[in-house]
Amino acid sequence: MPHTIKRIGVLTGGGDCPGLNAVIRAVTKTAIWKHGLEVMGIEDGFQGLIEDRVRPLSSRDASGILTRGGTILGSSNRANPRRYCVRVDTVTGPVWEDVTQQCVDTARRHGLDASIVIGGDGTMASAAPLVEAGINIIGVPKTIDNDLVGTEITFGFLTAVATATDALDRLNSTADSHHRAMVCEVMGRNAGWIALTAGVASGSDVILLPEIPFDLRKIADDIDRRMRDTGFAIVVVAEGARPQSGKQVVSRFDPTSPDPIRLGGIGNLVATEISDLTGVETRTTVLGHIQRGGAPIAADRILATNFGFHAMAVLASGKRNRMVVRENNMFSDIALFETVGKQRLVSVDHPLIAAARAIGTSFGDGAGSITPKAIPSALV
Numbered sequence: 001m002p003h004t005i006k007r008i009g010v011l012t013g014g015g016d017c018p019g020l021n022a023v024i025r026a027v028t029k030t031a032i033w034k035h036g037l038e039v040m041g042i043e044d045g046f047q048g049l050i051e052d053r054v055r056p057l058s059s060r061d062a063s064g065i066l067t068r069g070g071t072i073l074g075s076s077n078r079a080n081p082r083r084y085c086v087r088v089d090t091v092t093g094p095v096w097e098d099v100t101q102q103c104v105d106t107a108r109r110h111g112l113d114a115s116i117v118i119g120g121d122g123t124m125a126s127a128a129p130l131v132e133a134g135i136n137i138i139g140v141p142k143t144i145d146n147d148l149v150g151t152e153i154t155f156g157f158l159t160a161v162a163t164a165t166d167a168l169d170r171l172n173s174t175a176d177s178h179h180r181a182m183v184c185e186v187m188g189r190n191a192g193w194i195a196l197t198a199g200v201a202s203g204s205d206v207i208l209l210p211e212i213p214f215d216l217r218k219i220a221d222d223i224d225r226r227m228r229d230t231g232f233a234i235v236v237v238a239e240g241a242r243p244q245s246g247k248q249v250v251s252r253f254d255p256t257s258p259d260p261i262r263l264g265g266i267g268n269l270v271a272t273e274i275s276d277l278t279g280v281e282t283r284t285t286v287l288g289h290i291q292r293g294g295a296p297i298a299a300d301r302i303l304a305t306n307f308g309f310h311a312m313a314v315l316a317s318g319k320r321n322r323m324v325v326r327e328n329n330m331f332s333d334i335a336l337f338e339t340v341g342k343q344r345l346v347s348v349d350h351p352l353i354a355a356a357r358a359i360g361t362s363f364g365d366g367a368g369s370i371t372p373k374a375i376p377s378a379l380v
């Protein structure tokens with residue numbers, strides 16, 4: 001460890017996901033036991049730096065949290081230091097301020113020589129002012145959406161997939177009993193990773209992704225065929241999916257958030273259209289935040305532990321402002337801001353899409369079998 005680093009901060013930013021505590025545990029224990037550092041926990045992401053809510057983290061604090069969902073530090077997806085909503089004016093709306101100096105002052109007051117920032121692209125972007133102030137930031141990629149550029153997987157994703165798969169399995173049996181079509185809307189923002197993998201894992205009949213705009217008439221034909229074959233049908237739809245001739249459905253617009261748009265509602269739209277076009281009784285389930293809560297599955301505990309350990313190894317190597325990643329099943333690191341403002345979407349000729357199409361799964365576009373792209377397709 002560089003001799004200039006004696007004390008580090010750790011924070012969790014953005015939407016939570018299973019495995020955050022497993023990373024906090026790995027970072028804290030490795031920092032204390034392997035590198036002899038002091039660790040400070042920053043509460044509620046960058047909000048804790050804005051409001052000076054920073055507390056020591058001991059190895060005892062990091063014990064017993066491996067299996068716990070959420071984050072013992074709390075999180076926030078509103079606290080971007082450069083563009084922070086300080087109040088909402090009843091006439092002019094949100095009032096934004098640059099509170100960078102408050103964050104830098106808090107970091108200096110607590111003697112933070114470096115920080116481990118666990119978050120997605122928004123959180124990494126929010127770290128920019130600290131980097132400019134000379135604080136070394138090592139990022140750890142988090143999100144159930146699995147859409148961060150530079151890493152083939154983010155922790156939290158596999159647990160969300162397991163949760164969605166379990167829900168789809170349950171919908172399967174009730175759909176069968178009542179001879180219905182069931183539409184299940186899953187999260188993922190503009191990326192279809194959760195829908196694709198949970199859809200394939202559950203053997204869903206139709207999988208609708210943001211990356212493949214759908215045709216409702218084709219979906220209706222697929223449902224008709226499936227009803228004739230087996231008497232029920234399962235459709236999984238990503239919240240960011242959209243018809244070929246339409247737009248994504250927005251459920252909420254929050255002007256006080258740096259990321260104001262929340263997707264949601266496409267499940268109901270698809271279900272209504274299926275029912276109108278086919279006459280099949282159709283129901284909708286929106287899984288929502290259930291996908292973000294609860295204990296991480298074993299694979300995410302392991303991935304999160306590896307990411308936490310590698311973040312400390314990168315710090316110890318003397319590198320500055322990097323994000324740990326996994327690529328081709330190997331852990332490495334990329335520039336911290338490489339992921340900012342980008343999204344890793346599902347390629348339309350991804351091997352898993354080719355496999356699903358080959359076994360008769362519809363993507364709502366009427367396309368049949370395709371040739372898979374020769375890309376690494378590791379999802380676990």
Ligand code: F6P
Pocket residue numbers: 015077143144145187188189239262263292
């Ligand atoms: O990025 C994670 C995620 O759960 C997305 O899948 C979803 O669109 C969004 O966050 C929901 O955000 P919020 O918790 O603010 O409603």
